[in-house]
Amino acid sequence: MKILITGGGGFLGQRVARELLAHGVKTGAGGASVPVSAITLFDIAEPPAGVALKDPRVTFVTGEVSDKAAVAAALGRDTGGVFHFAAVVSGQAEADFDIGMRVNLDGIRNVLEACRAAGNQPRLLFSSSIAVFGVPLPDVVNDGTTPTPQASYGVQKLIGEWLVADFTRKGYIDGRAVRIPTVSVRPGKANAAASSFASAVIREPLNGIDYACPVSEKTLMWMCSPRRVVGNLIRAFELPSETWGPIRSVNLPGITVSVTEMVASLKKLGGEKAAARVSIQVDPRIDAIVQTWAARLETPRADKMGFVADANMDEIVAQYIADEGIKL
Amino acid sequence: MKILITGGGGFLGQRVARELLAHGVKTGAGGASVPVSAITLFDIAEPPAGVALKDPRVTFVTGEVSDKAAVAAALGRDTGGVFHFAAVVSGQAEADFDIGMRVNLDGIRNVLEACRAAGNQPRLLFSSSIAVFGVPLPDVVNDGTTPTPQASYGVQKLIGEWLVADFTRKGYIDGRAVRIPTVSVRPGKANAAASSFASAVIREPLNGIDYACPVSEKTLMWMCSPRRVVGNLIRAFELPSETWGPIRSVNLPGITVSVTEMVASLKKLGGEKAAARVSIQVDPRIDAIVQTWAARLETPRADKMGFVADANMDEIVAQYIADEGIKL
Numbered sequence: 001m002k003i004l005i006t007g008g009g010g011f012l013g014q015r016v017a018r019e020l021l022a023h024g025v026k027t028g029a030g031g032a033s034v035p036v037s038a039i040t041l042f043d044i045a046e047p048p049a050g051v052a053l054k055d056p057r058v059t060f061v062t063g064e065v066s067d068k069a070a071v072a073a074a075l076g077r078d079t080g081g082v083f084h085f086a087a088v089v090s091g092q093a094e095a096d097f098d099i100g101m102r103v104n105l106d107g108i109r110n111v112l113e114a115c116r117a118a119g120n121q122p123r124l125l126f127s128s129s130i131a132v133f134g135v136p137l138p139d140v141v142n143d144g145t146t147p148t149p150q151a152s153y154g155v156q157k158l159i160g161e162w163l164v165a166d167f168t169r170k171g172y173i174d175g176r177a178v179r180i181p182t183v184s185v186r187p188g189k190a191n192a193a194a195s196s197f198a199s200a201v202i203r204e205p206l207n208g209i210d211y212a213c214p215v216s217e218k219t220l221m222w223m224c225s226p227r228r229v230v231g232n233l234i235r236a237f238e239l240p241s242e243t244w245g246p247i248r249s250v251n252l253p254g255i256t257v258s259v260t261e262m263v264a265s266l267k268k269l270g271g272e273k274a275a276a277r278v279s280i281q282v283d284p285r286i287d288a289i290v291q292t293w294a295a296r297l298e299t300p301r302a303d304k305m306g307f308v309a310d311a312n313m314d315e316i317v318a319q320y321i322a323d324e325g326i327k328l
Numbered sequence: 329m330k331i332l333i334t335g336g337g338g339f340l341g342q343r344v345a346r347e348l349l350a351h352g353v354k355t356g357a358g359g360a361s362v363p364v365s366a367i368t369l370f371d372i373a374e375p376p377a378g379v380a381l382k383d384p385r386v387t388f389v390t391g392e393v394s395d396k397a398a399v400a401a402a403l404g405r406d407t408g409g410v411f412h413f414a415a416v417v418s419g420q421a422e423a424d425f426d427i428g429m430r431v432n433l434d435g436i437r438n439v440l441e442a443c444r445a446a447g448n449q450p451r452l453l454f455s456s457s458i459a460v461f462g463v464p465l466p467d468v469v470n471d472g473t474t475p476t477p478q479a480s481y482g483v484q485k486l487i488g489e490w491l492v493a494d495f496t497r498k499g500y501i502d503g504r505a506v507r508i509p510t511v512s513v514r515p516g517k518a519n520a521a522a523s524s525f526a527s528a529v530i531r532e533p534l535n536g537i538d539y540a541c542p543v544s545e546k547t548l549m550w551m552c553s554p555r556r557v558v559g560n561l562i563r564a565f566e567l568p569s570e571t572w573g574p575i576r577s578v579n580l581p582g583i584t585v586s587v588t589e590m591v592a593s594l595k596k597l598g599g600e601k602a603a604a605r606v607s608i609q610v611d612p613r614i615d616a617i618v619q620t621w622a623a624r625l626e627t628p629r630a631d632k633m634g635f636v637a638d639a640n641m642d643e644i645v646a647q648y649i650a651d652e653g654i655k656l
Contacts, residue, residue, distance in 0.1 A: 097498060134574070135575075144474065145474070146472065146473070146474040147474070148574070148575060149494075150497065150574060152494055152498070155490050155491070155493070155494040158490060159487045159490055159491075162483050162486060162487055163483070163487075165483070166477075166480055166483040169478065170425060170480070246478060247463075
């Protein structure tokens with residue numbers, strides 16, 4: 001199978017590509033593994049040479065998802081699967097409305113129209129977000145909770161979900177969307193995502209850097225580790241279309257963690273000194289977005305579909321230390 | 329106040345314009361009436377001379393809502409209120425996917441961007457539809473039911489609602505959206521709406537024309553008369569922004585009526601001969617769309633906001649006979 005990954009230069013795009021190259025995709029008869037013959041990574045810029053995925057089956061294409069012709073060219077005619085990760089993050093979509101609309105809304109529409117034009121009903125995985133939930137937020141969000149986003153990022157993701165659902169219903173694609181929890185611990189630098197702190201609060205101290213957390217210690221987040229989310233994204237792609245039925249979106253499982261608990265795990269696994277590097281300095285702009293997000297969910301549909309969560313925050317911190325080879 | 333009505337040549341556009349010219353809009357301090365100084369009716373074609381609204385304050389502008397520049401020109405710089413009715417109906421949006429996306433999705437986006445560019449935060453009323461509800465459909469849809477549209481028309485309307493909500497939250501407009509029931513009895517000819525039968529089954533027999541109803545007698549519809557819907561549309565426009573809060577959409581009240589009950593009211597008010605003109609001839613394409621629609625709703629939020637429903641089907645039929653001067 002030939003695969004296109006938009007946002008292919010990013011964290012999730014690179015990790016998913018690596019997994020697909022190593023293990024193929026279980027989309028054959030009875031869930032049999034099918035080899036991945038080629039992957040096109042589409043992104044606005046190539047990752048640095050030291051970081052970028054190297055494999056003879058991988059081609060990197062530079063372009064904007066808001067550029068319809070560039071997306072169509074990157075997809076080509078015989079692509080069987082698409083992972084759509086390209087997006088501007090929540091903080092940026094809120095600060096620059098036009099960029100958010102262009103990348104997050106025109107972007108998914110361009111990808112969907114390219115798939116439709118290709119005519120081979122590609123399978124498509126759209127990464128949505130729990131940011132689709134807003135007000136009034138119940139104590140526990142469940143599979144029946146109505147998405148009512150209160151930030152442009154969540155609105156754009158929700159619109160993307162419904163476009164995916166309708167293109168699927170029309171038979172243009174075989175689409176599915178997953179609402180991913182906040183992924184932590186992401187390596188690298190902080191970005192404009194309002195959720196960026198949930199990685200930085202662990203990552204920066206473990207790398208000897210002081211960190212001012214922009215939300216209060218009581219703030220709760222719905223979280224998932226990189227390994228778990230990559231596994232769940234690939235599972236979402238692999239599940240048969242019938243398993244999804246007419247509802248093409250699902251809330252992915254995660255764990256509810258407070259900032260206090262994040263710092264406690266940091267202390268337990270990274271030491272007193274690392275934990276002491278964290279201070280709280282509330283940024284009202286970030287805090288306002290984060291406080292509208294769902295932090296406690298029940299995910300029976302996802303659980304039944306075989307998606308899995310991390311056991312606890314300690315496991316998430318330990319995974320980062322192991323994966324990044326942090327010296328303590 | 330200067331007002332723009334898209335779809336201004338259509339049934340709802342013409343009726344709303346007539347009301348606004350006669351009574352002004354109650355958007356002043358404490359709900360005081362403000363005179364309507366000018367109305368621009370924007371539509372793809374002027375209504376026939378005999379039907380078109382004549383008033384020195386009315387200007388008709390011909391154009392497509394999918395044409396961004398035409399929409400911006402029609403809005404101008406000092407328009408205080410917009411009623412967005414321009415749309416292709418459910419049957420057409422399903423039969424021609426591209427037209428639906430262009431008119432129903434690009435259309436509302438063009439109107440919203442024009443309002444934003446105008447910079448005066450116009451008040452905007454978006455006519456959505458109960459077609460936003462799909463599967464799994466509860467026995468009774470209420471204010472907490474999650475929209476899960478299963479036809480392109482409903483998807484496009486739902487996307488429009490969320491764009492209206494986000495442009496409102498950002499302060500670009502003061503938007504509100506109403507999910508209108510099936511409006512019956514519409515005068516004139518049948519159109520490509522899958523709900524067209526709900527008017528035709530009364531209208532055609534009363535005008536001496538045989539009618540083959542494309543859905544079964546047991547089919548239930550959520551209905552509202554023209555007078556009630558026009559009153560509710562204007563009320564939705566007039567209500568203060570605070571009354572809406574962060575949720576900018578509402579399910580409008582209506583009554584649940586079966587095809588059997590429609591024909592019974594026709595018989596009671598129009599006579600045996602009229603009722604005998606109705607036959608049932610199920611059209612699977614129409615039936616498939618209609619059966620996914622919500623037909624029983626509870627609308628406590630709308631009721632509290634002062635929206636009103638008709639008393640019963642007899643009242644709806646009697647209204648048509650009176651308004652159109654039908655000779656029995």
